[in-house]
Amino acid sequence: LATVRPDGRPAVRTVVFRGFLEGSEALQFTTDTRSEKCAHIEAGNGAAELAWYFPETQEQYRVQGTLRLITGAYSEEPSRPEAERALARARRIMWAKMSPSARMSWLWPTPRSTRTTAAAAATSESGGLTPEQEAEEAAVYKPAMPAPSQPAGRYPVSKYGPDDTGGMDPDSVEATGVPLGTFALLLLEPSEVDHLVLAGFPQRRTIYSRDTTTQAPPPPPPRRGWLARPVHP
Numbered sequence: 001l002a003t004v005r006p007d008g009r010p011a012v013r014t015v016v017f018r019g020f021l022e023g024s025e026a027l028q029f030t031t032d033t034r035s036e037k038c039a040h041i042e043a044g045n046g047a048a049e050l051a052w053y054f055p056e057t058q059e060q061y062r063v064q065g066t067l068r069l070i071t072g073a074y075s076e077e078p079s080r081p082e083a084e085r086a087l088a089r090a091r092r093i094m095w096a097k098m099s100p101s102a103r104m105s106w107l108w109p110t111p112r113s114t115r116t117t118a119a120a121a122a123t124s125e126s127g128g129l130t131p132e133q134e135a136e137e138a139a140v141y142k143p144a145m146p147a148p149s150q151p152a153g154r155y156p157v158s159k160y161g162p163d164d165t166g167g168m169d170p171d172s173v174e175a176t177g178v179p180l181g182t183f184a185l186l187l188l189e190p191s192e193v194d195h196l197v198l199a200g201f202p203q204r205r206t207i208y209s210r211d212t213t214t215q216a217p218p219p220p221p222p223r224r225g226w227l228a229r230p231v232h233p
């Protein structure tokens, strides 16, 4: 997933696809609000591109679009607009799907801040960590998760795969409570898809873009169609 740094240079990194946002074409990811990609989104217009290769079928997808960061600023309060509440709920459901050990990473020190623990300097040649270093590491990387604020309960292990957007047991969602403030649901709203099929001769390449000439009738979600244009590879 590539974003644009404030100085115009690209920044690219690997992320895990976590299914489509229910009832929409937006791709979902999770991230830490303190990571640099979030600053890129906030500093700019959210411009992004995703490259995804499927080796078994020899297909490449390049998805251009706009990133949207769903943070704790989105609220499920009844007074809030329906669209905001739906996104806040999607964030909470995604949080509930994270494994307990994955959730811990949102309590870790700021991504890319300098690591100063003694263990950071230790090498395997030096014979592993001393018990004191082990304890220091654990204090940083295995912090105690704050108790869920609503209702008091356990952190269930998610039995749902990352591509499962629906079907979350509402009880488990409630039991995990409010996501940590550093937890963000990241949405990529696609505007153009470049699809290349390598298998076969010649290769097939198709550009899918938003059909701005036709407007799907309401009710929401307001979804326009896609225009497919075959192009030379």
Ligand SMILES: Cc1cc2nc3c(=O)[nH]c(=O)nc-3n(C[C@H](O)[C@H](O)[C@H](O)COP(=O)(O)O)c2cc1C
Residues within 6 Å of the ligand: 011, 012, 013, 014, 015, 016, 017, 029, 030, 031, 032, 035, 036, 037, 038, 111, 112
């Ligand atoms: C296999 C793999 C999966 C990853 N999945 C994610 C992810 O889902 N979300 C994420 O924020 N970072 C993920 N990362 C870490 C990012 O690649 C990146 O290092 C980190 O997000 C910091 O990026 P930034 O400084 O550009 O924000 C993953 C890394 C690897 C190697």
